[in-house]
Amino acid sequence: MKSPVSVAAGLLRGRSPVTTWLLGALCLQLLATGVHADDVEPLESTIEMIRTALVTRSTTCRAIISSFIARIEKFNPTINAIISSDTDALPAADKLDMKLVPGDPGGKLLCVPILLKDNYDVWALDTTGGNSDLAKNGANVDSAIVKAFKDENAIILGKTNMHELALEGLTVSSLGGQTINPYDHTRTPGGSSGGTGAAIAASFAVVGTGTDTVNSLRSPASANNLVSIRPTRGLLSRTGILPISFTQDNLGPITRTIEDLAIALTVMASVGADEADNATLTVPPEARGIDYSNGLNDGDLEGLRIGLLDGFWNHTASNETTPVNNALASTIEFLKSQGVEIVNVTDKIYDASALANYDVQQYEFRESLDNYLSSPDRYGDRPTTWDQVYESGKFLVVPAQYQFIKNASVSSTANETYATALKGIEMLKQKVNETFAKFELDAAIYPEQKNLVVKIGSPTQAGRNGILAALTGVPVVTVPVGFSEPSQDAPIGVPIGMEILGLSFSESKLLNIANHFTRLRPMRKAPAFADSTVEAGPYLSVPIIQPNAKNIPSAYPVGKLSS
Numbered sequence: 001m002k003s004p005v006s007v008a009a010g011l012l013r014g015r016s017p018v019t020t021w022l023l024g025a026l027c028l029q030l031l032a033t034g035v036h037a038d039d040v041e042p043l044e045s046t047i048e049m050i051r052t053a054l055v056t057r058s059t060t061c062r063a064i065i066s067s068f069i070a071r072i073e074k075f076n077p078t079i080n081a082i083i084s085s086d087t088d089a090l091p092a093a094d095k096l097d098m099k100l101v102p103g104d105p106g107g108k109l110l111c112v113p114i115l116l117k118d119n120y121d122v123w124a125l126d127t128t129g130g131n132s133d134l135a136k137n138g139a140n141v142d143s144a145i146v147k148a149f150k151d152e153n154a155i156i157l158g159k160t161n162m163h164e165l166a167l168e169g170l171t172v173s174s175l176g177g178q179t180i181n182p183y184d185h186t187r188t189p190g191g192s193s194g195g196t197g198a199a200i201a202a203s204f205a206v207v208g209t210g211t212d213t214v215n216s217l218r219s220p221a222s223a224n225n226l227v228s229i230r231p232t233r234g235l236l237s238r239t240g241i242l243p244i245s246f247t248q249d250n251l252g253p254i255t256r257t258i259e260d261l262a263i264a265l266t267v268m269a270s271v272g273a274d275e276a277d278n279a280t281l282t283v284p285p286e287a288r289g290i291d292y293s294n295g296l297n298d299g300d301l302e303g304l305r306i307g308l309l310d311g312f313w314n315h316t317a318s319n320e321t322t323p324v325n326n327a328l329a330s331t332i333e334f335l336k337s338q339g340v341e342i343v344n345v346t347d348k349i350y351d352a353s354a355l356a357n358y359d360v361q362q363y364e365f366r367e368s369l370d371n372y373l374s375s376p377d378r379y380g381d382r383p384t385t386w387d388q389v390y391e392s393g394k395f396l397v398v399p400a401q402y403q404f405i406k407n408a409s410v411s412s413t414a415n416e417t418y419a420t421a422l423k424g425i426e427m428l429k430q431k432v433n434e435t436f437a438k439f440e441l442d443a444a445i446y447p448e449q450k451n452l453v454v455k456i457g458s459p460t461q462a463g464r465n466g467i468l469a470a471l472t473g474v475p476v477v478t479v480p481v482g483f484s485e486p487s488q489d490a491p492i493g494v495p496i497g498m499e500i501l502g503l504s505f506s507e508s509k510l511l512n513i514a515n516h517f518t519r520l521r522p523m524r525k526a527p528a529f530a531d532s533t534v535e536a537g538p539y540l541s542v543p544i545i546q547p548n549a550k551n552i553p554s555a556y557p558v559g560k561l562s563s
Contacts, residue, residue, distance in 0.1 A: 040053045040059050040063070040064050040067065041067070041533055042064075042067045042068045042070075042071050042203050042534075043071075043203045043526060043530075043531070043532070043533060044203060044256060044524075044526060045203065045206060046206065046256070046257055046259065046260055047108075047109065047112050047206055047207070047259070047260050047263050048259065050064060050110065050111055050112055050206065051110050051111075054100060054104075054110060054111055055104050055110075057100070060093075060097045060100075061093040061094075061096040061097050061100070061111035061155070062090060062093045062094055062097055062538075063536070063538075064093070064111055064113070065089055065090060065093040065111070065113055065155055065157070065539075066090070066536045066537035066538055066539040067534070067536040067537075068113045068157060068203075068204060068205060069089070069090075069157070069536075069537070069539050069542060069543070070534045070535065070536040070537060070539075071202070071203055071204055071530070071534050072085075072157070072199075072204050072543075072545075073543055074534050075202050075204070075529070075530045075534075076199075076202075076204065076545070078180065078182075078185070078529060078530075079179060079180040079181075079182050079185075079189075079198045079199075079202060080161065080176070080177055080178065080179050080180055080548045080551065081160055081161060081179050081189075081194075081195045081196075081198040081199040081202070081204065082115070082158055082159070082160060082161070082195065082199060082204065082545045083118050083128065083130065083158075083159050083160060083161040083162075083173075083175065083176040083195065083545065083547050084118065084125060084126065084128075084158050084159045084545055084547070085157065085158035085542050085543060085544055085545045086122070086125055086156045086157060086158045086159075086542065087541070087542045087544070088124070088156075089113075089155055089156065089157050089158070089542050090539060090540075090541070090542055092155050092156075093111065093155055096110070096111055096153060096155075105153060106153070107151075107152040107153030107154070108152045108263055108266065108267050109149060109152040109153060109154035109207070109263070109264075109267060110152075110153045111153065111154075111155055112153075112154045112155065112206050112207055113154075113155050113157045113205040113206055113207075114149055114154045114155065114156055114157065114205055114206070114207045114208070114209070115156075115157050115158060115159065115160050115196060115199050115200070115204060115205040115207075115208045115209070116146065116156060116158075116159050116160065116196075116208075116209050117159065117160050117162050117193050117195065117196050117208070117209050117210050117211060118130060118159040118160060118161065118162055118176075118195070119162060119165075119166060119211055119241055119242035120143050120145065120146055120159070120209060120240065120241055121139035121141070121142060121143040121146065121240035121241070121242075121377070122139065122142055122143070122146050122156060122159070123139060123140065123141055123142050124138075125138075125139075125156075125158075125159060126138050126380065127139055127242055128159075128175050128176075129162065129164065129165045129166065129173075129242045130161060130162045130163065130164045130165065130173025130174065130175050130176050130396075131164055131165055131173065131174055131175060131389060131394065131395065131396075132174040132175045132392075132394040132549070132558075133174075133382070133383055133388075133389050133392040133394045133395070134175075134382055134383070134389065135175055136380035136381045136382050137373075137378065137380055137382040138378065138379045138380040138382075139240065139377060139378060139379075140376075140377050140378070140379060141240070141377055142240065143239060143240025143241055144237040144239045144240055144271045144274055144276075144277075145209070145236065145237065145240070145241075145251065145268050145271065146240070147271075148267050148268060148270055148271050149267060149268075152267050154207070154267075157204070157205055158542075158545065160179075160193070160195030160196045160198075160199050160208065161173060161176035161177070161179045161194070161195035161547070162176070162191065162192050162193060162194065162195055162196075163191040163192035163194065163216075164395065164396045165242070165244070165369075165389075166191075166192040166193075166211055166213060166216055166242070166244055167192070167244070167401055167404065167405075168191065168192060168398050168400055168401055168460065168461060169188075169190055169191035169192055169194070169215055169216065169219050169460075169461030169464065170188045170191055170194070170398060170454070170456075170458065170460070170461055170556075171188055171189050171190070171191035171192060171193075171194025171195060171198075171220070172188075172396065172398070172552055172553065172556050173396055173549075174394055174395065174396040174549060174552070174558045175547050175549055176195070176547045176548065176549065177547065177548040177549045177550060177551040177552050178456060178551050178552055178553060178556075179191075179194050179195045179198050180198065180456070181198065181223060181224070181453060181494075182198050182201045182202050182224065182527035182529060182530060183201070183223075183224070183225065183483075183490055183491075183492065183493070183494055183495055183527045183528075184487075184489045184490035184494050185489065185529075186455055186456060186489045187223075187452070187453050187454065187455050187456060187489075187490075187494065188223070188453055188454055188455070188456055188458070188461065189220055189223055189224055189453070190215075190219035190220035190221075190222060190223035190224065190449075190453050190461065191216060191219055191220060191461060192210075192211070192216040192219075193208075193209075193210030193211060193212070193216045193217055193219075193220045193254065194219075194220045194223070196208035196209060196210050196220060196254050197210075197219075197220025197221060197223060197224035197226060197254060198220070198224060200224070200226055200254050200255065200256060201224035201225060201226060201256075201526070201527055201530075202526075202527060202530040203256075203526065203530065206255070206256075206260060207253055207254075207255055207260060207264045208253065208254040208255070209251065209252070209253055209254070210228065210251065210252060210253075210254050211241060211249065211250065211251045212230045212249075212250045212251065212252065212466070212470065213244045213245050213248045213249050213250075213361060213470060214248065214359065214361070214464075214466050214467050214470045215448075215461070215464040215465075215466030215467070215470070216466075217229075217230050217250075217251075217252050217254060217478070218230060218448050218464075218466050218469075218476065218478040218497070218499060219448065219449065219453075219461060219464055219466065220254065221254050221448075221478040221497055222448035222449055222453070222478055222480075222495065222496065222497025222498075223449075223453035223494075223495055223497070224495060225480045225483075225495035225497075225523065225524060225525060225527075226254055226255065226256060226478075226480070226497075226524075227254070227255055227256070227257065227258055227261050227477065227478060227479055227480070227514065227518065228252060228253065228254045228255075228261070228477070228478045229252050229253065229261055229265055229475065229476070229477045229478075229507065229510070229511070230250050230252050230466075230469055230470075230475065230476050231250065231252055231265065231269070231475050231507055232283075232287070232473060232474060232475045232504045232505050232506075232507065233250060233279055233473030234277075234279035234280050234281075234282050234283045234473070235269055235280075235283060235287065235475075235505070235507070236250065236251055236252065236268050236269060236271070236280075237271045237272075237274035237276070237277045237280050238250070238251060238277050238279070239274050239276040239277050240377070242369070242372055243368040243369060243371075243372050244361055244364070244365050244368060244369070245360060245361045245364040245365060245368060246279075246364055246368055247360050247364060247422070247425070248359070248360065248361060248364075248470045248471065249368075250470070250473075251268075252265065252268070253265055253268065256524055257518070257524070258296065258477075258479075258511060258514050258515040258518055259293065259296065259515070261477075261511065261514075262292040262293040262296060262511050262515075263292075263293050265292050265507065265511075266290070266291050266292045266293060269288075269290065269292075270289075272288055272289075273288075283505075284505075287505040290507075290508065292507060292508060292511055294508075295508060295512060296511060296512055296515040297512075297515065297516075298512060299512065299516075300338070300339075300516060301335065301338040301339060301340050301513065301516050301517070301520070302338060302339030302340070303339060303340075303341075304339075304340045304341070304442045304443070304513065305340075305341045305343055305439065305440050305441050305442055306335065306340055306341070306342055306343065306441065306442060306443050306444065306445055307342075307343045307344075307345040307435065307436075307439055307441045307443070307444040307445070308332070308342060308343065308344050308345060308444070308445060308446065309345050309350040309444050309445070309446040309468075310344055310345060310346045310350070311346070311347075311348065311349075311350040311351035311352075311354075312350060312351070312352060312446035312447065312450070312465040312468075313325065313328070313446070313447065313450060314450035314451060314463065318451070320451035320452045321450060321451045321463075323452060323482075323483075323484035323485065323493075323494070323496060324447050324449065324450060324451060324452065324496050325447075326482075327447075327481045327482030327483075327496040328446075328447050328481060328496075328498065330481075330482065331445075331481045331482070331498060331521075334520075334521055335517075338520065343439045343441065345435060345439065345444065347431075347435065349428070349431055350468065352464070352465045352467050352468070355428070355467045355468060355471060356467060357421070357424065358421045358424040358425050358428060358471050359421070359467065359470075359471070360418060360421050360422065360425070361404070361408075362404055362407040362408045362411050363411045363412060363413050363415055363417075363418040363421070364413060365386070365408045366386045366387075366408050366409065366411075366412070367412065367413065369385075369386045369389075370384075370385050370386055373385060373386075373389075386408075386409075387409070390405070390409070390560065391560070393558075393559045393560055394558060394559075395558065395559070395560070396552065396556055396557070396558045397556070397557055397558070397559070397560075397561060398459065398460070398555070398556045399459035399460065399555070400459055400460030400461075402561060405561060406561065425471050425472070428468075428471055428472055429471075429472045429473070429474075432468075432472050432474060432503070433503065436503055442502070442509065442513070443500050443501060443502050443506075443509070443510060443513055444500075444501045444502075445498055445499065445500055445501070446465055446498070446499055446501075447465065447481075447496070447497070447498055447499075448464065448465060448466065448478055448497040448498060448499050449461075449463045449464045449465065449496075449497070450463035450464075450465065451463040452484055452494045452496070453494065453495075456553055457553040457554075457555045457556075458555075459555070465499065466499070468501065469499070469501055473504065474501060474502060474503055474504050474506075475501070475502055475504070475505070475506060475507050475510055476499050476500065476501040476502070476510070477499070477500045477510045477511060477513075477514045478497050478498070478499055478500075479497065479498055479500065479514050479517055479518055479523075480495060480496070480497055480498075480518070480523035480524060481496055481497060481498045481523060482495075482496045482523060483495055483496060483523075483525075484496065491528040491529075492525055492527075492528055500513055500514055500517075
C-alpha cells in the first residue's frame with residue numbers, strides 16, 4: 001500500500017510552479033487525513049464503495065480514477081474494448097478533490113468512472129460510431145445523458161468500441177477493430193455495445209452506457225456476465241446519440257450490480273421531457289422523478305407469476321444451445337423454489353424470427369443518420385450524409401448487413417411496407433398487454449440468446465431475442481443465469497444471460513425482481529484474465545488509446561459492396 005508521502009511526491013514531480021502549488025494543497029490534505037491511493041480496489045467496485053471512501057476521506061478522486069486507468073492500460077490490449085480516452089478525466093478528478101476539502105460536494109455518481117459507447121456525444125471527444133470516416137465527427141455540446149452524468153459529479157474515462165454504426169452485434173469496426181470477449185478470447189463480446197460490455201466485465205469502469213435498437217444493450221450484458229436495462233421507450237432522452245431508428249432506438253446503463261444499475265438509470269432518467277426527442281413527451285407525469293434505487297429490497301419473489309415465452313428457446317441440443325437451455329432450466333427450478341409460479345406461454349407470435357418482419361430500421365436509418373450528421377451541433381472534417389459515409393469506401397461490412405445496407409440506401413418512411421410494419425408493431429404491443437392480463441403476469445422471461453455468444457469471424461450474432469422489447473418499447477432487465485462448462489478457451493465458461501420483461505413503466509418492479517434474484521442466486525464472476533489487482537500510477541496524464549483496427553477478421557471486409 002502506498003504511503004501519502006509517495007503519492008504526494010508522484011503528484012508533484014515535474015509540474016509547473018502554479019500546478020505544484022495547487023496539487024501541493026491537495027497533497028497536504030492527503031498527508032493530514034492519512035489517505036492511501038489504493039484504498040478503493042477497482043476490481044468489482046461499486047458506486048457505494050467509491051462514495052464511502054471519498055466521504056470518509058480515506059482516498060481521493062484522483063487516486064480512484066488513476067487506479068481505473070491502470071487497469072485499462074494493463075488489460076485493454078488483450079480485449080480491445082476502449083476506442084478513445086478523455087484527457088479531462090484526471091483534471092476533473094482534481095476539481096472534485098478540491099471540492100471535497102470543505103465537505104461532500106454531493107452527486108449520485110460522485111467520482112464514479114463511466115465509459116460511454118462511442119455513439120454518445122461528448123464535448124471535445126469525437127463521436128465515431130466505430131467508423132473510420134467519422135473519426136473527426138465532433139460535438140459542440142454534451143448529449144443530454146452525458147450532461148446528467150456530469151451534473152452528478154461522474155468522471156468520463158473515455159469511449160468504448162462498438163459494432164460499426166451499431167448495425168450488428170459482433171462489435172467489430174473499421175476504426176476500432178474487433179473487441180474480444182473477456183471470458184473466451186475466441187468469441188465476440190456481443191453487441192453492438194460490446195466494447196462497453198467487455199470493459200465493465202473487466203472493471204475498467206463502474207458504469208457503462210450502451211444503445212439498443214434491437215439487442216444492443218442486452219446482448220453484451222448477457223455475453224459478459226453483467227446486468228443491463230432497456231427502459232420504456234421515451235423514459236430516456238436520445239438527444240445527442242448517433243441514431244439508427246427513431247421508432248426502435250433506446251439507451252441505458254450496463255453495470256455489474258442491480259444497485260448500480262438503478263442509480264445509473266435514475267440519473268439518466270432525470271433529464272425528463274426533452275423537446276428534441278418527441279418520444280420523451282409521451283411519458284406520463286407519474287413516471288417521472290422516480291429514484292429507482294428505492295424499494296430494491298422490498299418484498300420477495302414468493303407469489304410472483306412469471307411467464308416463459310417458449311418461442312424464444314432453441315430446444316435442439318447442440319454444443320452452443322444446450323448450455324443455454326441447461327442454465328435456463330436451472331433458473332426456472334430456482335424460481336419455483338422461491339415460490340414463483342411459472343406460466344408457460346406458447347403463443348406462436350413470440351418468436352424472434354417472425355417478429356423480424358416488423359423491424360423498421362431499414363426505413364428510418366438513412367433519414368435519421370442524415371439529420372444527425374448535418375446538425376449544427378456538429379463540427380470537424382466529416383461526412384454529412386449516410387451516402388457519403390458509405391461511398392467513402394471505409395465502411396466495414398459483415399455478411400449479415402449486406403441486405404440491410406442495400407435496402408436502407410433506397411428505402412424510406414414513404415414505403416407502403418413501412419406503414420404495414422408500424423401497424424404490426426401496434427398489434428404486437430396490444431398482444432403483449434393481453435398476454436400479461438390473461439395470465440396475470442408480473443413479468444416474462446426467456447434467454448437473451450438461444451445459443452452461446454458467437455465466435456469471432458461469424459457472419460452474424462445469431463439467436464438473439466431482443467426484438468420483442470425493441471418493437472413494443474416495454475422495459476426489460478438482463479441478468480446473469482450461469483456459464484457454459486469451462487474449457488481451454490473459456491477458463492470459467494462462457495456467460496449466459498436472461499431477459500426479464502415487463503409492461504410499460506414497470507422499471508421499479510423489474511429491478512426489484514432482478515435484485516432479489518441476483519442476491520439470492522449470485523452469478524457474477526470477474527473474467528479470469530483480469531481477475532487481479534493492478535498497481536496504480538500516480539498518473540499525471542491520461543494515456544491516449546490507439547484504436548486497434550489491425551485486428552479485423554478477414555471475414556469482415558472494409559469497403560463498398562460489389563454491385
